[in-house]
Amino acid sequence: xxxxxxxxxxxxxRTGEKVFLxxxxxxxxxxxxxxxxxxxxxxxxxxxxxxxxMKEKGDxxxxxxxxxxxKERFSLILESASTNQTSMYLCASSLNSGTGYEQYFxxxxxxxxx
Amino acid sequence: KNEVEQSPQNLTAQEGEFITxxxxxxxxxxxxxxxxxxxxxxxxxxxxxxxxxxxHGRLIATINIQEKHSSLHITASHPRDSAVYICAYSGGxxxxxxxxxxxxxIIQP
Numbered sequence: 001x002x003x004x005x006x007x008x009x010x011x012x013x014r015t016g017e018k019v020f021l022x023x024x025x026x027x028x029x030x031x032x033x034x035x036x037x038x039x040x041x042x043x044x045x046x047x048x049x050x051x052x053x054m055k056e057k058g059d060x061x062x063x064x065x066x067x068x069x070x071k072e073r074f075s076l077i078l079e080s081a082s083t084n085q086t087s088m089y090l091c092a093s094s095l096n097s098g099t100g101y102e103q104y105f106x107x108x109x110x111x112x113x114x
Numbered sequence: 115k116n117e118v119e120q121s122p123q124n125l126t127a128q129e130g131e132f133i134t135x136x137x138x139x140x141x142x143x144x145x146x147x148x149x150x151x152x153x154x155x156x157x158x159x160x161x162x163x164x165x166x167x168x169x170h171g172r173l174i175a176t177i178n179i180q181e182k183h184s185s186l187h188i189t190a191s192h193p194r195d196s197a198v199y200i201c202a203y204s205g206g207x208x209x210x211x212x213x214x215x216x217x218x219x220i221i222q223p
Contacts, residue, residue: 033210043200045210058210090157092210101204103147103211105157 003027004106006091012112019078021109023091030096032074033103034058034066037088049074050096081113117141118214120201126220133188135217137201146177146184147211149200157200160186191221 007022023032034046035058045058047066055066063085067075074093078085089109094101119138127133137146148160161168161175163184168175172191177184188195198218202211 035210040215042215043202043211043213045212048210056209092157101145102159102162104159105149107154107156 004091004093004104006089006106006109008109009107010110010112012114013078013081014114015082017078017081017113019081019111019113021076021078021089021091021111023074023076023093023106024072025074025093025104026072027093027104028071029093029104030071031094031101032068033092033094034064034074034076035090035092036060037090037108043090046076081111083113085111086113087111117212118201118203120199120214120217122217123215124218124220126222127191129192129221129223131191131221133191133195133219133221135186135199135201135219137184137186137214139182139184139201139203141182141203141205143182143203143205145204146175147202147204148175148184148186149202151198151200151216153197160199188219193221193223196220 004025013019033048035043037043044060049055049068065077091106092103094103117140121136145162145164147162151157163177172189174187198216200216201214
């Protein structure tokens with residue numbers, strides 16, 4: 001069974017804090033993704049990575065950065081948290097099969113920035 | 115502009131009914147995904163398809179590439195099918211998914 005774990009289910013941070021969200025997968029997947037989910041907007045891609053130390057911007061990368069030092073771990077960093085980054089954050093991973101691939105999601109981290 | 119349109123947004127039905135959720139997209143894709151999200155946040159991949167039809171238990175997914183349209187059907191619906199169903203597409207390679215806004219399904223006993 002593929003397992004994608006996220007470091008926290010709930011997190012409360014203050015405006016201006018640096019926030020780290022960690023994601024770990026145990027199936028040797030090449031691809032890893034960070035999404036955020038907001039009511040009325042659905043899921044949107046923040047960043048993705050197709051290999052160690054590689055990263056690509058998604059649709060809404062502003063205010064975020066990522067780190068992938070090991071294949072199994074993909075971190076999302078909020079350099080200076082703001083209230084508009086209050087959201088549900090979901091990590092996912094997949095094999096890189098070229099034409100299409102099933103994504104496996106973590107349980108999500110509900111982040112509140114006050 | 116959302117490139118993936120789902121309908122209906124909300125659907126309430128009685129147990130045992132046949133359910134259809136529709137998804138339309140506007141660009142060329144490599145695969146169409148159907149996902150299920152239960153309250154509490156967890157998302158599970160139900161289907162990934164690039165042509166034709168797939169079936170898993172009471173769930174059936176179809177896609178018409180020429181019309182850029184996909185449907186998810188649930189036969190003999192049950193209250194445990196109550197969830198948000200999300201359509202998404204992948205463009206190929208390692209890029210992420212583009213999602214519809216989801217269909218909130220409630221099956222009443």
